Amino acid sequence: MRVPLSWLREYVDLPAGVTGRDVQAKLISAGLEVEAVEQLGAGLTGPLVVGQVLTIEELEGFKKPIRFCTVDVGDAGGSGAPQEIVCGARNFEVGDKVVVVLPGAVLPGGFEIAARKTYGRTSHGMICSASELGMSDDHDGIIVLPPEHEVGTDAIALLELVDEVLDIAVTPDRGYALSLRGVARETAIAYGLQLGDPALIDVPAPNSAGYPVQVSDPYGCDRFTARTVTGINPEAHSPLWLQRRLQKVGMRPISLAVDITNYVMFEVGQPLHAYDRSRLTGPIGVRRAEAGEKITTLDGAERVLDAEDLVITDDSGPIGIAGVMGGAHTEIAESGADSGTTEIVIEAAHFAPVSIARTARRHKLASEASRRFERGTDPQATSAAAQRAVDLLVLLAGGKADAGVTEVISPSAPRTVAMPADHPDKVAGTEYGRETVVRRLQEIGCDVYGSDELIVTVPSWRPDLAFPNDLAEEVIRLEGYENLPSTLPRLPSARGLTESQRLRRRVGRALAGAGYVEAPSYPFVGAEVFDQLGLDEDDARRRTVTLANPLYDTEPSLRTTLLPGLLATLRRNHGRGAPDLALFETGLVFQPSGEAVVPPRLQVDRRPTDEEIASLEAALPHQPRRVGVVLSGAREQAGWWGKGYPASWADAVEAGRTVAREAGVELTVRQEQYAPFHPGRCAVLLAGEQVVGHAGELHPRVVKALGLPERSCAMELDLDLLEAAGGDGVTGPRVSTFPVATQDVALVVDASVPAADVERALRDGAGELLEAVRLFDIFTGPQIGEGRKSLAYALRFRAPDRTLTADEASAARDAAVAAASERTGASLRGA
Template identity: 65%
Template sequence: MRAPLSWLREYVELPAEVTGRALAAKLIDAGLEVETVEQAGADITGPLVVGEVLTIEELTGFKKPIRYCTVNVGRANGTGEPQEIVCGATNFAVGDHVVVILPGGVLPGGFQIGARKTYGRMSAGMICSVTELGIGDDHSGILVLPPGTVPGDDAIELLGLRDDVLDIAVTPDRGYALSIRGIAREAATAYGVPFTDPAAVELPAGEGESYPAAIADPTACDRFVLREVRGFDPAARTPLRMQVRLFRAGMRPVSLAVDVTNYVMLELGQPLHAFDRAKLTGPIIVRRAAAGEKLETLDHVKRTLDAEDILITDDSGPISLAGTMGGLATEIDEKSADMVIEAAHFDEVGVARMVRRHKLHSEASYRFERGVDRELPLHASYRAARLLAELGGAEIVPGVTQAEAPVAARTVTMAAGHPGKVAGVAYDRATVVKRLEQVGCTVEGEDTLTVTPPSWRPDLGDPNDLAEEVIRLEGYENIPSRAPRPAAGRGLTPRQRLHRRVGRALAGAGYVEVLNYPFTAEKDADALLLPEGDARRRALRLANPMSEDEPLLRTTLLPGLLKSLARNVGRGFGDVALFETGLVFRPREGAPSRAPRLSVEHGPSAEDIASVDAALPDQPRRVGVVLAGEFEPSGWWGKGRPATWADAVEAARVVAREAGVELRVEADRHEPWHPGRCAALYAGDVLLGHAGELHPRTIKAYGLPPRTCAMELELDRLAGPGTVVAPPVSTYPVATQDVALVVDGAVPAARVETALRDGAGELLESVRLFDVYTGEQVGEGRKSLAYTLRFRAPDRTLTAEEAGAARDAAVAVATERTGAALRGA
């Protein structure tokens, strides 16, 4: 909404020194979004005066019409002699009054005027058009002033060329601010000065009926008003000041009849429409459209109507899309003398849906969508009729037609202290009542207030809306800034603490965290070599995906991690170790494909919530890592070490240690890992995930370096003890025993380690595999596993016999379970 300051001053007694920028600051403090303040005409410098054309001489010999004029500008030129001006426009005649800028003046855009010889004659000044003056976009010729202006008078003041124009971005809940009336009321409140309501038009007493009308659908319209004027002069011109105001407010002047309806809409906020009385047939009815009906609107588009469209009709059918745009068949034209003026209150939702359905937005629909004052139609229609009578010589036909559907009064009950509780600032009752009355509310009651919002504020529907009005008018800047105080005893849950510990541990182990979008493509399942029927292939499809290439919710973290790895490698970072924690989405067997749409007429029941929950997928939290290149970098210290499947398994152990869980590792085959370099990760008998080297075909599909490794496990299954008890630390020395066992090549090292732990007993502190050997010395198909066993007692120093006995017991169990034999025995 563009609001000229001069227009606002007509209805609010602002101090003379108030500028547009000062008013904008006040309105912003009150919660309105003033985007810019344009100082229109500020770059115009005089002398810019009224001139009377005395003579016109047509110059010949040029490709376009050129006229040599003498113009009376009074004493403005210092001599009183006629001013000689060469002009190329032809739409003015001798005796016309025009706007003249004399040498030394400057027009908008920095266009300086001087005296110079042109077309063989001396030209001292310029006769101006509305475009050159910056008050319109009419390129048809010179601005001809109405009779009665005096040559030599200041044209800047006459036309109101200098003005501050506030451009306000009106939020959907403040439809009243789409009018000079609404902004002026806010300005009056901000400065504490009197406000004159432009809608306070005294209506004629004892009005009868005017043009017949009725409302067929009360859900579409609850008030419909018609007035008639006759004998309007179609040739009557819109006053220049009205044209300037319309242009400053962002609307193009068209004709007096159209300009009056637009002027009243901008002033009061009530959209109006004028029908040519001679083109109407029968009573006007407001109703919904019938299927298949058509209407050609003023933009010359033939529209097929929808059954939900709100129409204004007569006996011929639809004549207007209500609150949006009129029909071509009943438009007023250059011959229209008798008119029917329509003002109404249409359903906001119905208009909003209609304009989106037809992609037809207008200034009228913009206001109806945000809420128009239901009490305005009677006053706005009479003001428009009176302007047409005063400016266009029309006769107002006595009577008014008012069709109306009953609407219940709105009241809101609120505790007097509620605004203070919302803001955290103490407002006494008198302050609350004062501020509510300033926005037009009627307030009754003491501790509990019964508030009746004004008709122009349909957005005030509950106590929080009223609290907002009190708070904004008291000043947001007066609300102290205090850091919120968290409630005692609250903090992170054990699960949240585990997630953070896992992130810190992986970062400490050399991994870099990434955050990927939880979306994947259908081709990712093929790139991961997932077999048909794999649960990871069953993914939820988004109704409105961010990208058509990735319309599915992820069922595994690997696609996003592998694409991030490929992106880093492609940019020259070959040694990469990444990790991510996040949710995956696993649809449940038998779950509905779509969540039910619940009614908004009441709160959801327990059954409603259960039906929504049943449609939601399981959303376990997982952690994944990918690594390629050197895990230990090369340097002056020597050659680095490439990342291997063992590093991926160790990343899983890092995660498990943070949960206080002992991880069991077993060989497995699971896509997309290499069938010979894949490990299954267990906590007890619970499968957590997998780790190892990726399959070469997966590596090729994502463009990854050879031997890329990955790990993924489910954090939600990693349930450690609720309270971790620190183990006792013995002060006695450790006894170390090494043992080398020869086993079949197919026996996992983890199985041998488990047997050693079980056999060694309570004295065993740790066991570590430090060498794996295969070769002729152990035989074909066999391997040697060398372990270091550390023994320690909590209460004594172990003897060599005790340590040796514990080692022998461990070997005996390993031999029994795995068929191991001591190497060299």
């Protein structure tokens, strides 16, 4: 929401010396997010005046049309003589009033104006466009002013070129701040001044003579006001002050009737719609659309309506999507002699926020009106907003207000909230006192009754105030968050990190030490990513938890694997020139429980009961914690130390082992086929017989579908399962001071036998003396036979209390070979 300071001063009598920066600081202290203060007209100096075009000479022989004009600027030029100006615009004629900047002036951006020779003539100034003056981005032509403005008038003041505009990021719970009325109320509270509420105007009583309205869905529309203005001058244009205010808030002026409805929307916060009465047939109706109905909206697009859409109708069918956009059939024509619009029906209604939000999202049709309706508008402001629009149409368009006033209202009681008077004190951890609490609530428009227990009637423009904590927040923010005392919580002694927290920290440090960079990602995914990963239709990872209100329609679900976010980060960084990547993330994945449970609403004044905690946990999906890594490019760079080598599936497997070591678990690695990995380069990681994860190289089809670098690799482990398999944590290794005995063995097995099975058999057979086993060579060839392979292992033996003899080491080696022979069919090479 853009708020011009000059407009804001109409409703709050700010001291003369107050600047936009001062108001920004006050509003930020009150909890509004004022992102910037734009200085309009910064560096602008005159002379900048109203001029009248006297003559136009068309210059020939140039690549584009050029005009040599004489312009009457009164006494602004010093001599009183007309100024000669070269101009390339074509949208003005002799006799038009224009904006002229003369030599010696400086335009925004430090652009100095001086007499200069161009196109064979000397130009003494410039005829200005809106973009050159910083009024808008309109480059179509120069500004043509209404004829009533006198020649020589200062255009800086006339066009209100110097101003300050506050740019406020309005959060979803503060829809009232999407209006000058709402921001003015916050400003008045911040400065302790009176508010000139633009909605406090006299409104005639409803009667039966107004335009007929039939509301068939009182839930979707609980209030509808219709007013009629006749005798409108179709040639009336929006005055400059109205156009400038709309431009400052970011709205393009269109026509007088449309500009007035937009102006009132920004002023009061109530969206309006204007209908050409001559195009309406029968009563205006409000109902749900019939599935498949069509409407052409004001943007010229034909839209197919959904049965949940709320629509405005007449006897011809839908004439507008309620709260979102009107239909082209009843559009107000552009101002001008041929427009023909002389009678206008003004609509001011209150629509259900959720219905408008869903319709706007369904049709991908966000508008200024829908932004306000979906955040909640003031239902009591419809009559005042309609009256304000009628008054402006009478004043500016020469119209006459029809005596008929239509009001369709669904009865509703004021909303009340009961709250202990000391509740804000408990929430903030400080003492405000009842008097301060009551005063602050009254300042935001609440009616407050009671002593120790307050009964608070919430104002109609604050639909976000529904619970005692909402009221407490209002008191705290108006008293100033910066005034809250800073106190450290008292922690019970002898409590540190849990074992799970320590494990996560160890895992993060270990992966960082191995060269990985942590890259957390958003936990949201779309269904198409599972297709890109090549998951089967019955894969459990396709069963997701769907969000009721996702941030993005394309990612409506919570992730069931860490890989989509990590791979997206890998792709983004690779596309920006970082070819060698090793990334990791630890985080939760979300698995649906299969049953929909409504969670309880917990209180903040006490600890939840065990039953409440159990109910809350039952409503949550299962959320195991995972760790994932992705790699691409070089794992080690080439240099004077060597050739380096690229990242491969083995590095992904080693990352899994690195994580497992921190949990005190020794992984078993076996070959497996598991999406999204390459079928021949995929490993399943086991802790005992429990599958805890997978690692390997990604399938080429997955790499192509996701736009990843070739031979990208990944690993994902379940940290919760790994922690459970690790027992009582990590214990330090016992270091023996006695020498090691090394024995090498080369075993020949079938090519289909996994090396991991052979290694496990060697470990089991060697007994307690075996300290380590390492595979250092794999050989295939005609010497050992077709379909066979040779695996060479280095066995390290050591005793903790003595030096081993050669016979002891050889016996342990022979036992290891015997176990491998029995379990895998291995035989010693050369035997």
